[in-house]
Amino acid sequence: MTEPAQQPDWIAADWGTTYLRVWAMRGTDVLDHRSVRKGMGVVRPEEFGAVLEETIAGWGPAPVMACGMVGSRQGWAEAPYVAAPCAAKPQLVRVPDHAARAVYIACGIRQDSPPDVMRGEETQIAGLLAFEPDFAGVVCLPGTHTKWVGVAQGQITGFRSCMTGEIFDLLSNQSVLRHTLSAQADDMDAFDAAVAEALDDPAGAYGALFALRAGGLLHDLSPREAASRLSGLLIGWELAATRSFWTGARVALIGSATLSPLYARALAGQGLQAETHAIDPVTLAGLNMARQSLGAFS
Amino acid sequence: MTEPAQQPDWIAADWGTTYLRVWAMRGTDVLDHRSVRKGMGVVRPEEFGAVLEETIAGWGPAPVMACGMVGSRQGWAEAPYVAAPCAAKPQLVRVPDHAARAVYIACGIRQDSPPDVMRGEETQIAGLLAFEPDFAGVVCLPGTHTKWVGVAQGQITGFRSCMTGEIFDLLSNQSVLRHTLSAQADDMDAFDAAVAEALDDPAGAYGALFALRAGGLLHDLSPREAASRLSGLLIGWELAATRSFWTGARVALIGSATLSPLYARALAGQGLQAETHAIDPVTLAGLNMARQSLGAFS
Structure with missing residues (x-):
């Protein structure tokens, strides 16, 4: 966006399933930004290198710091948990056999019991800590599979994923409830x-799920009200399932402008004022930390 | 099946969304039986009569007693709740404007609060009572939308639907869990x-749902074990949601040979020995009761 003549000294990449x-x-400083619908889900294993080079064409030979599903077993190069x-x-792991430039991918995090995994969120949490090194509490990252991550003294102490985003999409678009819910x-x-009830x-x-359908049939429950109730x-x-994470804790939300306010509102109902952070700044800060750490292992 | 020369004196029809x-x-006595994949979901409003006559061709002019989604607003003729x-x-309501024969459809049942509806199950419950007029307890009908129905003194006292079958199908076939579950x-x-845990x-x-995926990635949780855990x-x-229905109650299960044993097993874990009934005999008994009641309102 600023002086196109200037060359980047590094390139940040958030390479997820879809984008x-x-x-x-x-x-x-961000010099330029591009987004393409070429997520891990649609790129064949041998195409990752070409897709990357095509997308960052004209940005010179700078190294790339990437996070997200690109580091999964089905991605470009497995970055172990x-x-x-x-x-x-x-x-970080370095992608082998990519002659055009150095490409590093952030490792995901695993938890053995209860079993859980994250990939991408660890970079956002590192970015949050770049801004607030003393953060202690829980980081909630709403999304398809929302993560609740305990953080203290610069450590990730444990975490829990809930399938809320995916379940909401399936129930609203593909179940019998689709007849009674609005967008x-x-x-x-x-x-x-509904939050209080659950x-x-x-x-x-x-048992209240099917009642959303029956309420539409019997009592003209409005599609907008039904969708809000489902959400x-x-x-x-999810809050009931993660109570041990957030009770009495400082809560930071990292998420979209659509989802974060819903979680903030639900938590406010429980007397918690969550801080909210947009995704991009913490992602870039996390990848920047990764870059700075490079000296140690490249 | 017996003497094809014999003419039926009535025809039973279970006309659902799919079949x-x-x-x-x-x-x-059952003389003959046919099943076609011409459920309410694929038949256009003006075609119901022709589809029925085609399916029962050769069975003479006997009246038809039907139950199921054919009586919904999107069905052949609305049989109000x-x-x-x-x-x-x-x-029963009689289908208007079907010259070929008399066709009756069983009304569904509604509950205003919490809002709930059934269509088809009411006939199976009537059939159960034909066999056991003094039944008092709860009837559980496992399926896409499992029903728990309180029954006492020949009355339906209240009921609750749970979307367990539909949620299981969506999660196993369309969510991220599809990668880790077997059929x-x-x-x-x-x-x-898993029943005890829930x-x-x-x-x-x-919070344990996503762990089925992570368990597959981290600990080689077998797809068969993961699917059993999800179920x-x-x-x-569902048992937790319907506890007030079944605690200390006599429980009758009406369902398929696949689902009923799972519910019976889960209830047995809670010290309840459920009676199980196959679907067809109680459906036919319920439709037969409907036929016998006809004198009263046709």
Whole structure:
């Protein structure tokens, strides 16, 4: 975006299942940004190198720091999981056999019991700690598989993933509830009531799902209210499942402008004021930390 | 099946979303049976009459007693919901404008609070009561949307639907868990443990879903064990949600040979010996009761 003539000294890449997003960086300044729908899910193993070079064409020979599913077994090069508890600092592997430039991918994090994994979120957490090195509490990263991550003294102490985003999408688009839900889930009174209901009686909330359909048939429950209730029931359920993480804790949310406010609101109902962070700044800060650590192992 | 020369004196039809199943009946004897994949979901409104006549061709002019989604607003003729609490006896509407024969459809049942509906199950419950008029307890009908129905003194006192079957299908076939689940969910130790886990901590079970994926990645959790655990977690959750229905109650299961044993096993773990009934005999008995009641309102 600034002086196109300037060359980046490194390139940041967030390469997930659906998108490849890249930034031309000079220190912590963003010179340029591109996003293409060429996620790991649609790129064949032998194409990763070419897709990357095509996407960052014109940015010179700078090294690339990448995070996300590109480091999975089905990705470009497997960046093995580091076992938690572990330092909340990026660990990197270098992609072999890519002549065009040095490409590093951040390792994911695993937890043996209960079994859990993350890939991409560890970089965002490292970025949060770049801004707030003394952060102690829980980091919640809402998404398809929302993560709740305990952080203290620069360590990731443990974490838990909930499938809330994916379950919401499946139920609203593919189950019988699709007939009674709208795309808008912005009835905040219905959302609040459903969060409270699910937190109060998580088992009962399971039986409340079909009632969204029946309420539409019998009582003209509006599609907007039904969608808001579904969202509230699932997030309330998730809060009930992760209570040990957030009770009495400092909570930082890293997520989209759509999801983070819902989680913040649900937590506020429990008396917790969560801090919210946009995804891109912490991702870039995390990848920048990775770059700075390079001297140690490249 | 017996003497094809014999003419049925009535025809039973179970017309759901996916299948139309018909029986040529003489009293309570089945003379013939046919099943076609022409459920309500694929038949256009103006085609219902022709599809029925084609399916029962050669069975003479006998009247038809039908139950299921064919009576919904999107079906052939709307058979309105009867409000529970209500008698567990079939209520019928006659299909207008079908010259070929008399066709009756059983009304569904509604419950205003919490909102719930059934369509088809009411006929099976009436059939169960034909065999056991004094039944008092809960009838559980496992399926896409499993029903738990309180029955006492010939009345349906209240009910609750859980989306367990549909959620299991969506999670096993369309979520990230599809990578780690097999079609076989017959590891009964894993099933039992998961049922107990979800009953003990329904909220925690929500957090245990993604662990099925992570367990596959990290610990070679077998696809068969993962599928059994998913089935157990969902059924355990459902039992937690419906505890007020089955605690200390006589339980009758009406369901398929695949699903009923899972519910019976989960209930046995809670010290309840459920009676099990196959679907067809109670469906036919319920439709036969409907036929016998006809004198009263045709």
